[in-house]
Amino acid sequence: MTTALPVDSSYERPGAGIDVEQGLAETLLTQGPDALLLLTTEGIISFLNPAAERLFGYSKEELIGVAHSRLLVEDDRGGFLRVWSRLGGGSSFGTRPFPGLGLHREGREIPLEITCSLVTTPAGTSMAVAVRDTSHRQDDDAGRRSAVSLLDATFETTADAIVVVSNTGQITGVNEQYLKLWGMPREILAEDDAYALVKFIAKQLVAPDCFKAKVAELYADHELHSHDLLEFQDGRTVELYSRPQKVADEVVGRIWNFRDVTTRTMAQDQARRALDELAQQADQLKALAFQDPLTGLANRMLFNERATAALESPGPVAVLLLDLDDFKEVNDILGHHAGDQMLVEISRRLQNCVGPHGTVARLGGDEFVVLLVGCGDSDAVAQRIVSTLNAPVSIEGTLMRPGLSLGVATRGTEGMSSSELLRQADVAMYAAKEAGKNCYVHFQPEMLATLLERTQLTAGLRRAVELGQITVFYQPVISTNRREVIQFEALARWERDGVLMAPDAFIQTAERSGLIRDIGAEVLRQSCTELQSWLAEDPGRTLAVNVSGVQLQHKDFAERVLDIAAWSRVDPHQLVLEVTESVFFDADSHVIQQLITLRAAGIRVALDDFGTGYSSLGRLQELPVDAVKIDKSFVSMLHTGEERLPILTSMIHMAHSLGLRVTAEGIETPTQARYLMEHECDALQGYLFSRPVPGARRAAAVTQSAEAIAALQEPAVAL
Ligand code: C2E
Ligand code: CA
Ligand code: CA
Numbered sequence: 126m127t128t129a130l131p132v133d134s135s136y137e138r139p140g141a142g143i144d145v146e147q148g149l150a151e152t153l154l155t156q157g158p159d160a161l162l163l164l165t166t167e168g169i170i171s172f173l174n175p176a177a178e179r180l181f182g183y184s185k186e187e188l189i190g191v192a193h194s195r196l197l198v199e200d201d202r203g204g205f206l207r208v209w210s211r212l213g214g215g216s217s218f219g220t221r222p223f224p225g226l227g228l229h230r231e232g233r234e235i236p237l238e239i240t241c242s243l244v245t246t247p248a249g250t251s252m253a254v255a256v257r258d259t260s261h262r263q264d265d266d267a268g269r270r271s272a273v274s275l276l277d278a279t280f281e282t283t284a285d286a287i288v289v290v291s292n293t294g295q296i297t298g299v300n301e302q303y304l305k306l307w308g309m310p311r312e313i314l315a316e317d318d319a320y321a322l323v324k325f326i327a328k329q330l331v332a333p334d335c336f337k338a339k340v341a342e343l344y345a346d347h348e349l350h351s352h353d354l355l356e357f358q359d360g361r362t363v364e365l366y367s368r369p370q371k372v373a374d375e376v377v378g379r380i381w382n383f384r385d386v387t388t389r390t391m392a393q394d395q396a397r398r399a400l401d402e403l404a405q406q407a408d409q410l411k412a413l414a415f416q417d418p419l420t421g422l423a424n425r426m427l428f429n430e431r432a433t434a435a436l437e438s439p440g441p442v443a444v445l446l447l448d449l450d451d452f453k454e455v456n457d458i459l460g461h462h463a464g465d466q467m468l469v470e471i472s473r474r475l476q477n478c479v480g481p482h483g484t485v486a487r488l489g490g491d492e493f494v495v496l497l498v499g500c501g502d503s504d505a506v507a508q509r510i511v512s513t514l515n516a517p518v519s520i521e522g523t524l525m526r527p528g529l530s531l532g533v534a535t536r537g538t539e540g541m542s543s544s545e546l547l548r549q550a551d552v553a554m555y556a557a558k559e560a561g562k563n564c565y566v567h568f569q570p571e572m573l574a575t576l577l578e579r580t581q582l583t584a585g586l587r588r589a590v591e592l593g594q595i596t597v598f599y600q601p602v603i604s605t606n607r608r609e610v611i612q613f614e615a616l617a618r619w620e621r622d623g624v625l626m627a628p629d630a631f632i633q634t635a636e637r638s639g640l641i642r643d644i645g646a647e648v649l650r651q652s653c654t655e656l657q658s659w660l661a662e663d664p665g666r667t668l669a670v671n672v673s674g675v676q677l678q679h680k681d682f683a684e685r686v687l688d689i690a691a692w693s694r695v696d697p698h699q700l701v702l703e704v705t706e707s708v709f710f711d712a713d714s715h716v717i718q719q720l721i722t723l724r725a726a727g728i729r730v731a732l733d734d735f736g737t738g739y740s741s742l743g744r745l746q747e748l749p750v751d752a753v754k755i756d757k758s759f760v761s762m763l764h765t766g767e768e769r770l771p772i773l774t775s776m777i778h779m780a781h782s783l784g785l786r787v788t789a790e791g792i793e794t795p796t797q798a799r800y801l802m803e804h805e806c807d808a809l810q811g812y813l814f815s816r817p818v819p820g821a822r823r824a825a826a827v828t829q830s831a832e833a834i835a836a837l838q839e840p841a842v843a844l
Pocket of ligand 3: 733734754756757790
């Protein structure tokens with residue numbers, strides 16, 4: 126506003142002879158919203174309008190002739206004079222609104238927007254000042270100002286390295302951290318070339334091309350946001366966050382925010398590694414808890430868990446329990462290491478048979494179990510197991526054929542527990558053993574009756590021992606030299622309810638229950654008593670008694686035998702103890718020691734069932750034995766006498782070369798007898814001469830044997 130105004134405002138005499146336009150100007154001046162003042166060259170207030178009175182709280186009288194500084198906060202006084210001088214110098218400064226801080230009569234500060242211009246009045250040059258209260262804007266301004274200062278502060282104090290590049294490639298903002306992070310010289314910024322920065326950064330990275338490609342991608346699309354990790358060649362890791370810079374929704378450039386996350390990444394890596402290790406350890410522990418350490422198969426716990434889970438859902442569930450036959454002998458003869466190898470081989474074969482859908486577990490020792498879930502044909506698997514496991518295996522140079530008995534039980538009624546199923550498979554497995562091994566047998570409810578019978582058998586046998594129902598039968602053994610009976614083998618019999626039971630029906634039970642000790646002693650006592658006088662007649666005659674490994678495990682065995690011999694007045698030199706080779710491989714050395722003691726006392730030891738065990742002929746010389754009894758299975762191979770049986774003949778020769786006497790048992794035909802006589806067997810035993818007979822019929826057995834020997838001397842009838 127440059128309208129000339131009198132120093133003494135005319136509004137004191139409103140309407141005094143002036144035209145309409147002037148009247149309107151006056152109205153505006155007196156009633157308008159803006160505060161207006163006129164200042165003299167000295168800054169003295171020469172005029173003010175009512176709006177100015179209201180704004181500052183003074184009356185016109187109080188301000189006219191007063192220095193303008195009265196209306197300003199002290200600090201701003203000097204500034205006002207500067208405006209005057211600049212306006213005087215022709216500068217536009219001041220004609221544009223500028224902020225100032227006014228002072229109300231009551232001492233309150235008033236934020237102002239001030240506009241000034243020089244005006245010419247009759248009194249000379251004055252400064253017209255328009256003042257507007259901006260306190261209503263103050264809040265907005267303060268917010269904006271503090272936001273800007275906050276931004277500035279953040280920009281410089283943040284740990285992040287930031288650079289802002291405009292769409293046209295100018296660097297519009299960069300902070301100290303940015304230069305520090307990349308070790309960038311300040312001069313590079315002066316070039317104002319954003320690509321120079323990219324190159325500078327890229328050469329420090331492990332994958333510079335990736336970074337350049339990323340930058341290109343981001344520049345190609347202004348709207349893109351991106352998060353990336355950059356790997357420094359020196360091992361540091363930097364996180365890059367890039368986003369568009371927008372002003373009023375328009376993208377004007379791009380903000381690049383880099384953060385050094387090396388320590389964080391390292392800590393994360395460490396934490397991840399530690400977690401991985403922990404998880405691994407937990408897995409290992411879990412595996413150990415559920416794994417058989419030797420074979421790596423599932424153990425009993427895992428088997429139970431899986432079987433229980435399987436039985437909770439519908440569908441076929443089968444349990445196949447298998448036990449290796451004669452595994453103990455492998456362990457005893459070849460050592461535990463070989464035994465372990467055998468078990469590992471068995472588990473490998475089992476897993477192949479079963480595949481990934483079944484669970485193979487080792488329950489302990491030589492007992493394995495297979496769980497089949499959802500398999501409709503458990504018979505096929507059982508058959509596969511039997512044939513696969515029975516194939517020969519070479520363990521430490523020895524070829525062996527693992528034998529097994531397999532029991533199969535399948536889920537029948539609902540609500541069956543895994544232990545019940547396992548028990549049924551166990552019962553079936555025993556049935557398989559009894560059925561002749563190397564076969565599988567399904568569980569049948571009748572088998573439980575058999576099991577019950579076995580329990581009853583043990584109880585009955587115990588009573589039989591107490592009641593003296595164990596008797597002895599004798600089978601003659603003929604000397605091929607002397608062509609007469611030179612030995613009787615004592616064979617146990619059980620008179621059960623008037624029926625004679627053969628030892629095969631009860632010896633195993635007696636061994637399992639330990640009753641064999643009493644039975645063995647009883648057989649020895651009875652036979653020594655019975656044969657004492659027969660033996661006394663001829664020192665060349667002997668009595669052979671069978672001894673089980675279980676008996677030898679008792680430390681007083683040798684002592685008991687010698688006691689009975691002494692008590693019955695039988696010369697120990699006329700006693701032969703028949704043992705199977707398994708007793709020699711017992712881990713307890715006192716078993717062998719007992720045999721050595723007995724031999725020292727004159728008692729002889731014969732190796733029974735020779736040729737059927739695991740031992741090779743080569744081991745024979747190490748054993749404390751005096752004789753061998755060739756098993757009847759070899760003799761039964763002789764039919765015509767024309768057969769070439771190298772095993773049989775080499776067994777005889779081998780034994781002879783070691784100074785052992787050889788008896789062949791199970792001789793049923795004259796052909797067999799002649800063949801063995803030709804091959805210089807020392808003694809023969811078998812039904813051909815006599816079956817085992819009760820003591821009372823011994824004499825008849827001797828006569829019958831003599832007749833049979835005589836018949837052998839007659840020329841063989843050509844068939
Ligand atoms: P072993 O010691 O091999 O006894 C020979 C078995 O073969 C006897 O069966 C006998 O009757 C049978 N035998 C004899 N000649 C022939 C033959 O020409 N053909 C056939 N097929 N068999 C023949 P047994 O008496 O039934 O005894 C069976 C097994 O029971 C014995 O086999 C022996 O291992 C065991 N045993 C018998 N008595 C006792 C005993 O008092 N104590 C111990 N620990 N075991 C005994
Ligand atoms: Ca025998
Ligand atoms: Ca035998």
